[in-house]
Amino acid sequence: MDQDRSPDLIPFEIDLTFEEARRRAEVVAALGPDWDPVAALEGEEAAYALLYSxxxxxxxxxxxxxxxxxxxPEGGPGRAPSH
Incomplete structure (x- = not known):
């Protein structure tokens, strides 16, 4: 017969909010001081425009x-023109 073993269990908790904040900080640190988010977005827009040109x-x-x-997504700046 199975016995209830829940009293033998040890609670395990992780604060996911803290871990997500830590992960994001590590990503930004890994990008380095020269990372330019505006230039990255402009590069993505240029790549998208080229893809559909x-x-x-x-x-x-x-x-x-x-x-x-x-x-x-609908066309706009950097998007393929509608014909």
Missing amino acids: GLDAEQQRTYDMLVAAGVL
Whole structure:
């Protein structure tokens, strides 16, 4: 017959808020003092624009369909133009 072993258990708790703050601090420290978040965002925008530039008509229709379905974000600065 099984006995209740809960009195033998030792409580285990982790403060996830503290651990998340520590993790974020470590990420920022690893990025170093030269990391420029504005430049990183501008680079992401440029990469996105390049990815969806030069689409042929069929690719543009597919792109437009994905934007309309909410799969891709709407066009804007640095985004593929709608045709």
